[in-house]
Amino acid sequence: MTSRAALLVLADGRFPAGGHAHSGGAEAAVKAGRITDAASLAAFCRGRLHTTGLTSAALAAAAALGHDPCALDEAADARTPSPALRAAARKLGRQMMRAARATWPCPELDALAAAFPRGAHQPVVLGVAARAAGLGPEDAAHCVAYETVSGPATATVRLLSLDPFQATAVLARLAPAMDLVAGEAAAAARQGIDALPAASAPLLDITAEQHASWPVRLFAS
Amino acid sequence: MDRVSLRATARIVADADGGLPVLVSDGPLALRRTRAAGPYTRVTVVGAMSAPLGGDRLAIETEVRDGARLLVDSAAATLALPGRSAEPAAYDVRITVGAEGVLRWLPEQLVSVHGSDLRMRTVVELAPTARLVLREEQILGRHGEPPGTLITRLTVRRAGSPLLDQELAFGPGAPGGWDGGAVLGGHGATGQLLLVDPEFAEKPVEARLLGENAAVTPLAGPAALVTAVAPDALAVRRLLDTALSRLAPVRPF
Numbered sequence: 001m002t003s004r005a006a007l008l009v010l011a012d013g014r015f016p017a018g019g020h021a022h023s024g025g026a027e028a029a030v031k032a033g034r035i036t037d038a039a040s041l042a043a044f045c046r047g048r049l050h051t052t053g054l055t056s057a058a059l060a061a062a063a064a065l066g067h068d069p070c071a072l073d074e075a076a077d078a079r080t081p082s083p084a085l086r087a088a089a090r091k092l093g094r095q096m097m098r099a100a101r102a103t104w105p106c107p108e109l110d111a112l113a114a115a116f117p118r119g120a121h122q123p124v125v126l127g128v129a130a131r132a133a134g135l136g137p138e139d140a141a142h143c144v145a146y147e148t149v150s151g152p153a154t155a156t157v158r159l160l161s162l163d164p165f166q167a168t169a170v171l172a173r174l175a176p177a178m179d180l181v182a183g184e185a186a187a188a189a190r191q192g193i194d195a196l197p198a199a200s201a202p203l204l205d206i207t208a209e210q211h212a213s214w215p216v217r218l219f220a221s
Numbered sequence: 222m223d224r225v226s227l228r229a230t231a232r233i234v235a236d237a238d239g240g241l242p243v244l245v246s247d248g249p250l251a252l253r254r255t256r257a258a259g260p261y262t263r264v265t266v267v268g269a270m271s272a273p274l275g276g277d278r279l280a281i282e283t284e285v286r287d288g289a290r291l292l293v294d295s296a297a298a299t300l301a302l303p304g305r306s307a308e309p310a311a312y313d314v315r316i317t318v319g320a321e322g323v324l325r326w327l328p329e330q331l332v333s334v335h336g337s338d339l340r341m342r343t344v345v346e347l348a349p350t351a352r353l354v355l356r357e358e359q360i361l362g363r364h365g366e367p368p369g370t371l372i373t374r375l376t377v378r379r380a381g382s383p384l385l386d387q388e389l390a391f392g393p394g395a396p397g398g399w400d401g402g403a404v405l406g407g408h409g410a411t412g413q414l415l416l417v418d419p420e421f422a423e424k425p426v427e428a429r430l431l432g433e434n435a436a437v438t439p440l441a442g443p444a445a446l447v448t449a450v451a452p453d454a455l456a457v458r459r460l461l462d463t464a465l466s467r468l469a470p471v472r473p474f
Contacts, residue, residue, distance in 0.1 A: 025403060032433075034402030047398025050390075077441035078383035081448065083428050086441060177397065198374060198386040199396075201404040202411050205448050209428055209436040 006133040009103070010126070011143045013154070018095035019147060022088060023155030023219035024048060028207035030159045038166040041156050045149040045174055049181055051201035053148030055079050056123040057185035058196045060144045061137035063127025064189075069112050069120060071193055076121035079198050082205045084212035086121075088221035094119030100129035108132060137189050141182035149174055155219055226276025226306045233281070235262055235322075237288030250279060259471045261292035261325060268296075273312050275304025275338055280313040283326075285351070287319035295328040298360075298454075301369055303336035309370070309394075314343040318351035325471075330358040330410075330454055337369030338394055342376075349380040350419055354469045356461060358412035360454045361391055361405075368409075370394030377415065377444075384442045385415060405450060408434070410457040414447040416469050421445065426468065435460045437468070 009015065025048065029035040035044050059076050063069055080086045097119065101109050112120055112128050119125075123144050130140035153167040188195050208221060229248030236242055239262050246252045251268030266281070273279050285291050301310060318324050333339065347353060357375060361368035370392035377385040389411065391399050400407060416426070421443035429437040435449035447464040451457035 029402045029406075032402075032406075034406045040402055043398055043401030044403045045398070046396075047401040047403035050396035050398055051404060054396075075383055075386070078377075078386045081385065081387070081438045081440055081446045082436070083439055198376070198388045200387040200389065202389070202448050202450050203406050203408075204403050205438065206430075206434065206436045206450065209438060210430055210433075212428075213430065 003134055007135055007139045007143070010130060010133060010135065011146055013150065015099060017099045018092055019151060020154070021220045022092065022151055023159070023221065024148065024151035025204045025207055025211075025221070026152035026155040027159060027217060027219045028211040030156065032207065035156055035160070038162065038170055041153060041162065041167065042170045042173065045152055045170060046177060047201060048152060048204065049145060049148050049174060049177055051199040052204060053145050054181050054185055054197050054199045056148065057141035057144040057182055058188045059121065060123040060127035060130065060140040061186040061189035062193060062196060063124045064130045064135065064137045064140035066131065067189070067193055069124050069128055070115060072124045072127075073116065073120045075193055075196055076124060079200065080121070082208045084208045084221065085205065089121045090119035091220070092122035093125040096122055096125045096129060100125065100132065104129060104132035106132040137186040138182055141185040141189075142178065145178040145182045145185070149178065159218065226274065226278075226304060226308070228278045230280040230282060233264055233283040233291070233293065235285050235289040235291040237286060248279070250281060258292050261290045261323075261471070263292045263294070266293070266295040266328065273310035273339060274302050275310050276306025276308040277304065277310045279311070280315065282315045283317070283324070285316070285318040285322040285324045287348075288321045289319070290323045292325040292327065298329045299331045301331065301333050301337040301339035301371065303334065303338075303369065309338040309340050312339060312341045314341070316343070316345040318345070318347050318353060320348045320350045322348065323352045324354070326353070326355040328356070330360050330458070331371070331373075332360040332363060332454070333368040333371040333392060335362055335366045335369055339369070339371050341371070341373040343374070345377040347377065347379040347384070347417060351379075351417070352419070353415065353417040354465070355415045356412065356465070358410065358454070358457055358461065359389060359391065360457075361409045368392045375413065375415075377417070379417065379442055382442075384417065384444055385440060385446060408450040408452060410451045410454050412449045412457045412461050414461045414464050415444060417444040419443050431460055431464060435464070437464060
């Protein structure tokens with residue numbers, strides 16, 4: 001039985017790991033007119049959850065199970081064709097590492113930090129942090145699934161002045177899908193690195209590169 | 222369309238001397254040696270138009286031996302069609318490219334016809350000095366029709382390590398949100414052009430936008446991927462052709 005309270009600490013949006021500075025592709029989607037209201041936000045979040053959300057959740061679950069984090073980082077690179085998204089994932093990984101080492105100090109986090117001084121992919125760091133916190137693969141996968149959709153929802157509230165109640169309702173309606181994705185991710189992780197999913201989203205990759213080229217933007221990615 | 226589902230595996234082996242010691246057609250996958258393109262031995266898939274149907278299990282295995290240069294293309298688009306079987310159809314492409322080998326894999330588009338259900342899997346194993354140009358295009362339905370279910374996975378390993386791994390899932394059997402603003406945003410066609418060249422380790426391809434709906438992205442390894450979305454088949458081909466002529470024109474190696 002893992003600690004439910006430790007999961008809340010790790011999943012809390014106020015956990016100081018820098019996630020609030022990233023929109024998960026929502027800023028580019030708002031500018032392109034692909035997110036205009038709660039319904040289009042929901043479609044965006046659902047698509048992100050089942051693609052990059054599933055892929056990242058499985059990487060985190062695999063790290064939480066104790067699979068080789070270097071091999072997982074390589075698997076994450078192969079699943080992230082956009083250099084802007086690789087840079088964002090490593091930056092977030094570095095910030096997550098700093099917070100995790102202060103919160104749950106352990107030799108595995110130290111070793112990962114030493115192996116990747118410029119940051120490992122964030123889901124890999126999150127998985128190792130979950131392990132250090134005594135959490136399991138489902139917990140790590142749930143954290144990633146939730147932040148996959150909560151990031152764009154929170155960003156859209158700021159970008160579109162969307163009613164925060166509506167944004168939260170979007171997240172609540174996605175809860176069953178998040179549970180499914182987390183379960184699928186953990187099941188795949190149990191079968192090993194070769195079984196990890198690679199679901200991807202063409203528009204997220206294309207628009208991440210566009211977004212990185214903007215001179216002025218509200219969010220880092 | 223009134224036939225039982227079938228299993229077929231076509232095989233190509235290319236040698237450095239330009240020969241094709243193995244060129245085996247099977248079922249709907251008919252292979253022909255066609256007129257060479259530049260320095261490449263060329264094989265054209267001529268017969269995949271009526272397949273895959275639901276329940277079919279088709280495969281093409283291609284081995285580009287050390288030093289061989291092979292171009293594989295196809296005579297027509299591949300149509301994923303509904304079959305009598307409730308089982309999805311499977312189409313597996315397995316490719317190995319040996320040392321100093323070069324493969325240009327440029328088939329025509331894959332059209333997911335309404336009511337069809339296809340799982341396509343492409344697995345590529347590259348030697349460290351191998352080069353590859355590989356194009357895939359997914360068209361969601363014939364003109365004016367909604368798509369079938371299409372799940373395609375492309376896994377490329379180089380020197381035994383993962384280089385690119387991505388899966389796309391569209392249509393009624395895909396998880397939700399595939400037509401939303403994160404994945405396709407209502408576009409009816411998408412495509413990928415992958416270039417692998419050991420020279421990119423020294424001189425990586427620069428990240429670049431190709432208009433509003435396509436981007437060239439250098440991968441973590443010595444490779445670049447062009448990702449495009451477009452309203453239709455013609456538009457996605459135009460985007461990828463532009464990228465192909467800029468990034469990987471046929472040149473003597």
